[in-house]
Amino acid sequence: MSVVRLLDVRGLRAGYDGVPVLHGVDLQVDAGEIVTLLGSNGAGKSTLNNNLSGLFQPSAGQVLFEGEDITGAPSMGIVARGLVQVPEGRRIFPxxxxxENLELGSYRRARGHCSRNLECVTAIFPRLGERLPQAAGTLSGGEQQMLAIGRGLMAEPRLLILDEPSLGLSPLLVEEMFALIRRLHEEGLALLLVEQNVVQSLELAQRGYVLENGRIVLSGTAASLREDPALRRAYLGV
Amino acid sequence: MLDPIILLPAAINGLTMGAVYALVALGLTLIYGVLHIINFAHGSLLMVGLYGAFFLHRAGLDPYLALVVMVPALFFTGYALQWSVIGKASHGSDQNILLVTLGASIVIENLALYFFSADTRTIDTPYSFEMIDLGVALVPLPRVIAFAAALVLAAVLWFLIARTDLGRAIRAVAKERQGARLVGIDVDHIFAMSFGIGTACLGAAACLLLPMFYVSPHVGHVFVLVAFTVVVLGGMGSFSGALIGGLLIGVTESLGGLLLGESLGQMGIFLIFIATLMFRPSGLFGSRLS
Known part of the structure; x- marks a missing residue:
């Protein structure tokens, strides 16, 4: 028996209304790791996330979280275990x-630590601390992304899935976002970073997977992926 | 006829009825705000509440004491209806919910016709004809009670939605269902809670209404059209809108009845309805349509 993985996805198949999107995905994340999931638009990245988070039911395969089978479990049960997703498009409550957005982050998990975690999150994001009474819909795009991540952190996640956190941010804010992800990782948080931003993601991550048309076509250490000729051709244009 | 001695009492009477309209509309607007559908069963559930209060009165319970029974009873009815019928039959599509609530209202009304016959019934209470002297007008006691109680209940509802964990979750689900699922909110439970609370408003409205109104299987129609107008006038899903809209409509109806005759009193309501749709379709307190 090998060591228990934090997240172990085996042969996951999923789709929408019978149209298959994922054709058997295998993916692992270990404790304390940053793993990046790369792929172009429509490759199935968000479908994978939403099946991991319990928003959709996979048609086949298995999802193990800390050794326990969570395949097809409802989203609230998955959040309660500490698998928390910061979705693409932020999905904050405008x-x-x-x-209130941050407080709802600990709706299902770490409720007793709400005020302590609120202090942590506002220490990481002082901008949010200054804007606590403001309606979340009035924040700028970058601030909304911070809020979405802050809301995710309020649940004291064991694994945080970040779906395209740099999408729609200015280059300066993208730098800031990756610095933040590095900092969260240094504090021991395991992250599954789903990105189109190949170069920066591979600099940050220890390992990576490349998803294409619902299949993992490439995986390995970040260093080996950086050197992979197929990946360089497809994503970096060299 | 436009003498303030006549106008003022009519306006005050309209305000009292308007408070009950507001309560009915608050329930409707809460359900609309969260589930994004107009609940066509709203009127028939009010009718169920009125019959409940009516039979409790026959069993010896005062309608105002019946609040303690009817509010929880209608809450559980609404919760169960959403959880077991509407939610299951809708398959995630809002249009389906619309049709299911319409179907439910037809079933409920015809069951009431079958069991209670089409007779219009009223109750007699010792205070039915007692008047309170407000200085400017004599107002029947049940209307004063209905007005005060409806405002208190609206305040309770506001506190529930604005200041509690449940209220935060309800508001979160109203605007961002997927985000709500991702923080671990049980969205189906929140749907049912919202429907239950919206229906509980009807239980309260029924108990306040019975001493000054009547009950028949079709009594809901009177209120559901008015409540719909109130919700549109105030702004779909707006709380303060439903409250102020309800009071406004109550006064309009009363003054309309005074000036045009009792049977035409409701005409003013629908004139307001049409004017709102023409000039301010998002309502008095609604956010402008994006």
Whole structure:
């Protein structure tokens, strides 16, 4: 028996209304690791995330989280175990205040630590701390992304899935975002970083997977992926 | 006829009825805000509440004491209806919910016709004809009670939605269902809670209404059209809108009845409805359509 993985996805098949999107995905994340999932638009990255988070039911395969089978479990049960997703498009609550958004982050998990975690999150994101009573919908795009991540951190995740955190941010903010991800990792958080931003993601991650048309076509250490001729051709144009 | 001695009492009477309209509309607007559908069963559930209060009165319970029974009873009815019928039959599509609530209202009304016959019934209470002297007008006691109680209940509802964990979750689900699922909110439970609370408003409205109104299987129609107008006037999904809209409509109806005759009193309501749709379709307190 090997060591228990934090996240172990085996042969996952999923789709929408019978149209298959994922054709058997295998992917692992270990404790304390940053793993990046790369792939172009429509490769199935968000489908994979949403099946991991329990928003959709996979048609076949298995998802193990800390050794326990969570395949097809409802999203609230998955959040309760500490598998938390910061979705693409942020999905913050625009009609609620920044404070209420953060408080709802600990709705299902770490509720007792809400005020302590609120201090941590506002220490990481001082901008959010200044804007606690403000309606979240009035924040700028970058601030909304910070809020989405802050909301995810409020649940004290064991594994944080970040779906395209740099999407729609200015180059300066993208730098800031990757610095933040590095910092979270240094504090011991395991991350699954789903990105189109290949260069920066591979600099940050220890390992990576490349998803194409619903299949993992390439995987390995970040260093080996950086040197892979097929990947360089497809994503870096060299 | 436009003498303030006549106008003022009519306006005050309209305000009292308007508070009950507001309560009915608050339930409708809450369900609309969260589930994004107009609940066509709203009127028939009010009718169920009125019959409940009516039979409790026959069993010896005062309608105002019946609040303690009817509010929880209608809450559980609404919760169960959403959880077991509407949610299951909708398959995630809002249009389906619309049709299911319409179907439910037809079933409920015809069951009421079958069991209770089409008779219009009223109750007699010792205070039915007691008047309260407000200085400017004499107002029947049940109307004063209905007005005060409806405002208190609206305040309770506001506190529930604005200040509690449940209220935060309800508001989160109303705007961002997927985000709500991702923080671990049980969205189906919140749907049912919202439907239950919206229906509980009807239980309260029924108990306040019975001493000054009547009950029949079709009594809901009177209110559901008015409540719909209130919700549109106030702004779909807006709380303060439903409250102020309800009071406004109550006064309009009362003054309309005074000036045009009782049977035409509701005409003013629908004139307001049409004017709102023409000039301010998002309502008085609604956010402008994006």
């Amino acid at each position: 009609n609620l205040t920044v404070l």
